[in-house]
Amino acid sequence: MRSINAFVFAVSVAGFSCAAYECNESSIEATTKPQNFILDNVKGTVTDLRFGLMWDMCSFGQEYNSELMQCDGDPASVNSWSEAILTQDEMNSSSAKGFDDWRLPNIKELQSIVERQCSQPAIRLSIFKGTANGVYWSNTPDNTVNPEMNGRIIDFSDGLEFFRATSPVRFVRHVRVISN
Numbered sequence: 001m002r003s004i005n006a007f008v009f010a011v012s013v014a015g016f017s018c019a020a021y022e023c024n025e026s027s028i029e030a031t032t033k034p035q036n037f038i039l040d041n042v043k044g045t046v047t048d049l050r051f052g053l054m055w056d057m058c059s060f061g062q063e064y065n066s067e068l069m070q071c072d073g074d075p076a077s078v079n080s081w082s083e084a085i086l087t088q089d090e091m092n093s094s095s096a097k098g099f100d101d102w103r104l105p106n107i108k109e110l111q112s113i114v115e116r117q118c119s120q121p122a123i124r125l126s127i128f129k130g131t132a133n134g135v136y137w138s139n140t141p142d143n144t145v146n147p148e149m150n151g152r153i154i155d156f157s158d159g160l161e162f163f164r165a166t167s168p169v170r171f172v173r174h175v176r177v178i179s180n
Contacts, residue, residue: 021125021133023118031116037127041069043097046127051112052178053105056097058130060087060172064097071130075171081151084137087172102174104139107152107161109175114159122159128173133157135170 038047039057044064046055058064061076078084084104091102115124121133133156140152145161153170154161 021118021120023115023124025117028117032113032124032127034124034127039127042066044071045097047178048112051109053109054099054176054178055105055113055128056091056102056174057128058173059132059136060091060174062130064130069129075130075132077169078137078172079168079170081137081141081149084151084170084172085139088174091174096174099176101176103176104137104172105175107138107140107154110136110138110154110173111159111161114154114156116159119158121156123156131156131173132171137170137172 036048036050038049039045040047044057044066046057047053048055058071059075060078062071062073064070065072076087078087088103092100096102113128114122116122118124121131123131125131135153135155138152138154142150142152145152152161
């Protein structure tokens with residue numbers, strides 16, 4: 001058994017925490033197996049074969065650089081759930097990545113890309129390259145789990161749905177359903 005500890009030190013940008021990315025393959029079963037995803041390194045999208053979803057590889061506010069196969073820039077801080085919902089309009093009015101049906105994921109969809117083997121952030125950075133180590137909005141309304149926020153979130157520092165008021169900075173990643 002082996003443990004992969006990949007340490008990527010990032011400068012604290014836009015308020016998300018600076019920590020070491022770590023994945024432990026020896027003691028925790030993978031929740032997002034790479035063979036279930038198709039990366040389009042030209043457009044910067046990720047197709048999830050398990051659920052028929054196409055994800056933006058980068059966080060909202062970043063641009064995909066196909067030459068370097070990376071997300072450039074910092075993710076945009078989206079402070080409220082209503083602002084997060086409005087980012088869909090921006091993506092769709094520009095036909096981002098050739099599509100005009102982008103939306104925020106629901107809480108189950110967002111939870112489906114959490115990788116339990118990894119932390120800081122709890123996602124496969126080889127697939128979702130532009131993920132901040134912080135809180136991401138879903139389109140699922142909420143007045144019980146995090147009532148002060150109005151919408152459900154995933155904290156990608158650990159993959160949990162509970163908000164700990166450590167930073168007011170929150171992010172968005174868009175998704176769309178693949179039509180047959």
